[in-house]
Amino acid sequence: MADVRVKRPTIRDVATEAGVSHQTVSRVINGHANVTAATRERVHTAIRDLSYVPSPMARALISNRTHSLGLVTADISDWFFAEAAAGAEVATRKRGYYLMIASVEDAAPDDAAAYLRLMLERRVEGLMIARPSLPLAVEQIRPDPTTAFPIVAIGSARLAGVTVVDVDNRQGGFDATSFLIERGHSRIAVLVGPEKWPSAVERLDGYRDALRSAGVREDAAMIERAGDWGLGAGQAAVARLLEAGTEFTAIFAHSDLLALGAIGELRARGLRVPEDISVVGYDDIPIAAFGTPPLTTVRQPMRAVGELAANVLLDAVGWDVDGRHRDGGSPELHLLPTKLVVRDSVASR
């Protein structure tokens, strides 16, 4: 097995090959003016012949720019975050940057700080943080408040000094609930996601808005906290609701998994969906369309969220032609619209 580190050609090798100075080669590479077409051509052939590739390390050293972004996300094996990460990755690459993804589980909050430090050491030029459930400790990232390190939070709490890209959860909750109301439902239970997630709180707000604007009285018994986003939590929540004797004709679940769990539990108790109980989910995960019945749900454009986050961040790390850093302006809040996907889990009454 030969040595991995074969001696690669340098800019000087290209120079001698083309019979010019290494500086001229640099000019050609960086597309500077003041090079004869002929010389340019010679240099290009030399580059091709030697299959020369500029060293990004050397470039980074002198320019102090790594052309890379960091993404710290909650568990990436969650479809939801994976989608956003995939979107961010593609957008980043499109603009000639690289993305370092660190997936750190909520269970290990200490890791988060370590990861962050790591990325900063690596001199990423900006950071995306997609850990909605954890309070974002900006101080951890920006120890010196005078240095403005570009940060974009994905789907996180609205924090001072940080630009946020998220889905309009309030609107999503509003739409889901309104749809149910339009279909004639007024006793609508809501399966609330874990409230340390801002998105759960916002969806609940949307639910309340919808009731209020339709003149439906809110009933505290209808609000069931699931504690978690999963199927098991959905089953348990519905069980509690039923056993408490709460009467309802529809459920708005804060996630598709909750909805699926709820449907399972309803069935197990001999209730039909949607004939007896209508259900609306949230997320539009891939299996939502294939359940029985196919689930009416609120689609979140997570890929678009990831893409937008990356682009916003890249704008913030951009430089003006004169080499000065472009002012990032004040932090913004970008809310992407959700879309209600109507399938068969809701019946009119």
Next chain:
Amino acid sequence: MADVRVKRPTIRDVATEAGVSHQTVSRVINGHANVTAATRERVHTAIRDLSYVPSPMARALISNRTHSLGLVTADISDWFFAEAAAGAEVATRKRGYYLMIASVEDAAPDDAAAYLRLMLERRVEGLMIARPSLPLAVEQIRPDPTTAFPIVAIGSARLAGVTVVDVDNRQGGFDATSFLIERGHSRIAVLVGPEKWPSAVERLDGYRDALRSAGVREDAAMIERAGDWGLGAGQAAVARLLEAGTEFTAIFAHSDLLALGAIGELRARGLRVPEDISVVGYDDIPIAAFGTPPLTTVRQPMRAVGELAANVLLDAVGWDVDGRHRDGGSPELHLLPTKLVVRDSVASR
């Protein structure tokens, strides 16, 4: 907004602060001998006072090592690959390396080459490739056969010259089928995944092995190619089987999604699971446990696969103390065992 690129302290700043030469600082940082405890202490305080962090760019430039690995994967929003990626990420980080993840969809094979080139340009020291469905074009990556660039394939075809880390799909297929046979089934249909995926072929081989070693005659009518891994394909495959009049009492589906689709279709046609038809899936995706009935399936340790792949790769990029590259030896095949998870979708007859 202040400039992002604040002037960071260099090794020389630390040197003057500590009243030594920058070289001594370097010695201290790298734990070289021949430094008095007293000087070492002074340097350390200076480092802390200035909160100095060595520049990875400069280090990379001189050592020609980037301390980073690349991972090119099929769509990362697929739980399956995301799991492996998460495992690889953690293992990589544990050993002080960084991971560049590129998620490239099967639909865009041209992108794959571009991504690869990108990572190579970035001077990753090794590459993991997790795109089982695409024939691995090693030549693309190793244009010069004399240079041995460390590569590990995850769950890919067995290719000459490339170390592979995968799950033992043949064993998995064998176990699933054997379990069904033990439960008294002999007419076992198999829903075959897309055959451009080696894993599908191997699972089918395992199925055949199991029939053979139990003395059950193979019936070509039982072998139904699903064409794809998804729910829809599972529905369609079962529909075809039923409409062809094939009689069977059990199904071995090559993925949980296929199994779930199959169950849905069976139900839609008035067949009960597992009373009429037993079903075994493959993957143990999160929802498998929550279906009705909870799915008996073959668990694949994808996280472990990712971890192992990273560790094998890191071993291959390792250096000996004398600074020479350690010989990677001949390519190996690492097969991780699957585990049959018994739940309620199989009945005895």
Next chain:
DNA sequence: TTGTAAGCGTTATCAC
């Protein structure tokens, strides 16, 4: 239009 010199922040080599 082109070439020369300096320097980015580190580590390795060789004196002292």
Next chain:
DNA sequence: GTGATAACGCTTACAA
């Protein structure tokens, strides 16, 4: 033990 000095491969002045 410690400190100059020279790389690493590139880009940005400045000179010719």
